[in-house]
Amino acid sequence: MNSQPLVCPGCGVRHSPDERFCRACGMPLVYSESLGVDEPVTDRQERARKIKPQYAEGALVRVAGAQNQAEAEFIQGMLLEEGVPSTLQRTRGFDVPDMLAAGPRDIMVPQSGHSAAREVLLEAELVSDEQPVLTSPSRVLAWLLVAFAVVALIAWLGTDVLG
Numbered sequence: 001m002n003s004q005p006l007v008c009p010g011c012g013v014r015h016s017p018d019e020r021f022c023r024a025c026g027m028p029l030v031y032s033e034s035l036g037v038d039e040p041v042t043d044r045q046e047r048a049r050k051i052k053p054q055y056a057e058g059a060l061v062r063v064a065g066a067q068n069q070a071e072a073e074f075i076q077g078m079l080l081e082e083g084v085p086s087t088l089q090r091t092r093g094f095d096v097p098d099m100l101a102a103g104p105r106d107i108m109v110p111q112s113g114h115s116a117a118r119e120v121l122l123e124a125e126l127v128s129d130e131q132p133v134l135t136s137p138s139r140v141l142a143w144l145l146v147a148f149a150v151v152a153l154i155a156w157l158g159t160d161v162l163g
C-alpha cells in the first residue's frame, strides 16, 4: 500500500490515498512526491500549505462574483490567505470566448469553507451582506399564502355547512 499523500495538482488540496479525484475541483490526484520534492517551492506547493483541510470539504458553492480574471484571482489570493481553497468558473450567460481573460467569473469554494470565505470578503467589502438566494424568500411566502388560502377555504366551507 502506498502511504504517500495524494494532492490535487489544480488547487493543492490534500486527499487520503483512497481518493482518486479532487473533491474540490475534480482534477485527478497525484502523489505529492511526483510534484517534485527536490525542486524549489512552487506557487502550487505554497498554496497547498496554506489551505486548511477543514475548509476543503463538500461541494463547490458560489461565494462571490468578479468582473474579470484579474479581480477573481485577487479574491482567490485573499481567500487563500485565510486557508480557503477556491476555483473559478465563468459566470453563465456571458458570451465571451474562453481564451479571453475578460468576462465575469464566479468564485467557487467548498461548502465547508463558505462562511469563512464570506467573512473575508465581507470584511474586505467585496460582497454585500445579502443572503445567497438558495431558497428564495418570495417562493416560501407564496407557499405560505397558498397554505393559508386552503385553511381559510376549509374554515369557510365548514362554517357554511354548519350554518
Ligand SMILES: [Zn+2]
Binding pocket: 008, 009, 010, 011, 012, 013, 022, 023, 024, 025, 026, 027
Ligand atoms: Zn483540486
